[in-house]
Amino acid sequence: MKIANRPSAPTWADLATTDLPGAKAFYQxxxxxxxxxxxxxxxxxxxxxxxxxxxxxxxxxxxxPGQPVSWTCYFQVADADETAAKVAAHGGTVIAxxxxxxASGRLAVFADPEGxxxxxxxxxxxxxxxxIDQPGSVCWFELMSREPxxxxxxxxxxxxxxxxxxxxxxxxxxxxxxxxxxAFSGMMPMTEDxxxxxxxxxxxxxxxxxxxxxxxxVTELGGTVTVEPTTIPPGRFTVVSDPQGGYFxxxxxxxxx
Numbered sequence: 506m507k508i509a510n511r512p513s514a515p516t517w518a519d520l521a522t523t524d525l526p527g528a529k530a531f532y533q534x535x536x537x538x539x540x541x542x543x544x545x546x547x548x549x550x551x552x553x554x555x556x557x558x559x560x561x562x563x564x565x566x567x568x569x570p571g572q573p574v575s576w577t578c579y580f581q582v583a584d585a586d587e588t589a590a591k592v593a594a595h596g597g598t599v600i601a602x603x604x605x606x607x608a609s610g611r612l613a614v615f616a617d618p619e620g621x622x623x624x625x626x627x628x629x630x631x632x633x634x635x636x637i638d639q640p641g642s643v644c645w646f647e648l649m650s651r652e653p654x655x656x657x658x659x660x661x662x663x664x665x666x667x668x669x670x671x672x673x674x675x676x677x678x679x680x681x682x683x684x685x686x687x688a689f690s691g692m693m694p695m696t697e698d699x700x701x702x703x704x705x706x707x708x709x710x711x712x713x714x715x716x717x718x719x720x721x722x723v724t725e726l727g728g729t730v731t732v733e734p735t736t737i738p739p740g741r742f743t744v745v746s747d748p749q750g751g752y753f754x755x756x757x758x759x760x761x762x
Contacts, residue, residue, distance in 0.1 A: 506644050508689050509637050513664040515646050515689060516581035516626050516633035518709045519563030522574050522749050525550060528564060531747050534726045535719065536641040536711070540564065545607070559635030561642045562709075574751040577614065578646045578690075578707040579624040580664060581633060585611045588625050588663065592617075595662045603627075617659050619652055619705035638712060644756065645710035646690040649703075653680060653694050656705075668692075708744075709753045716741035716757040723747075723755075 509515045522528040529540040532554060538561060542552040551565035567574065582588045585603035592615045593599060600622065601614035609631035614624045626633060636642045650656040657668045657680070667683035680692035695705065713719040717734045723745045724730060731752070732744035740759040746752045 506637050506646075506689050508684060508687055510581060510628075510633040511684075512581055512583055513666065513684055514581055515578065515637075515643070516628070517563065517579035517624075518576055518643055518646075519551075519565065519579070520574075520576050520747075520751055521565060521567045521572060522747075522751060523567055524749050525564065525566060527748060528751070531726050531728060535722055535728075536561075536713075538641065547607075556636065556639075556641045559642075561634065561636060574747070574749040575622070575706075576709040576751055576753050577622060577624050578709060579612075579626045579633075582625045582627055585613045585625050585627040589613050589615070591663045595659050597659065597663070606631075617705070618655055619650055621648060621650065621656075621705040621707050623707050638758075640712050640714045642712060643709055644712040644758065645754075647708045647710060647754070648682075648690070648692040648705070649695050649699075649708065650692055650705050651695045651699075652705075653678075653692055656692060706752075711753060711755055713755045713757055716743055716755055719743070719755050720745060 506515060532538050538554040538556050540552050541555055553560050554562045554564060589599050589603055596618040598616040600616055603611055603613040606612050608629055610629045611627035616622050638644045660666050669681045669683055670678045671681055677694045677696055681688040682690040720730050720734050720743045727748035729746045730743060731746060734741055734743040741757040744754045
């Protein structure tokens with residue numbers, strides 16, 4: 506990821522779950538994280554995952570009936586209200602209108618024209634990630650899209666991202682999202698091989714020291730491996746879900762030359 510906590514770049518990820526104690530136990534067992542509940546009733550059960558005393562993400566209960574268990578990717582913005590207007594103007598949907606989160610910052614949640622959910626964060630006291638790109642922390646955000654050209658137009662208009670095509674996805678063209686020429690996230694085209702019931706979505710990827718061992722640990726803790734560990738140019742990669750159904754990916758990054 507290399508860049509975070511700056512305008513238009515990744516800044517946070519959080520888990521909405523139906524079982525907070527179960528989720529905490531799973532992620533502690535997998536990554537060694539600790540959970541720190543926000544000590545205010547108004548927080549509604551929200552808390553922070555930490556590794557080595559540094560923030561790696563958040564957690565909270567699913568707030569609406571039927572809300573799926575999921576990780577949400579957030580990008581930093583200077584003005585959440587202005588971003589909401591851009592999202593609506595370019596075919597997206599405002600799911601949660603901009604709101605203040607105590608003195609921490611201002612938050613909003615959207616869906617792009619395909620329905621992939623993401624959030625934005627306008628920081629005040631809470632800057633965002635305390636650590637990235639280290640084992641047990643976020644190292645990449647990835648959009649899965651059936652209409653990559655439409656997605657490029659939308660996110661370029663909303664965030665000003667650049668989009669560089671590469672061949673990380675085998676025969677399909679993988680897109681790297683860029684800021685000032687530096688890649689920070691990606692987009693995987695959803696080909697006909699993807700089951701139709703799988704919607705467009707953003708996925709969080711965490712770095713691990715040993716992808717195969719981590720995948721085994723996922724199953725030991727009651728989770729599911731949905732894409733077996735495989736080697737891709739950036740490293741050794743797998744897609745998994747926690748026991749409540751929250752999908753995410755794991756990667757052991759290849760050594761850089």
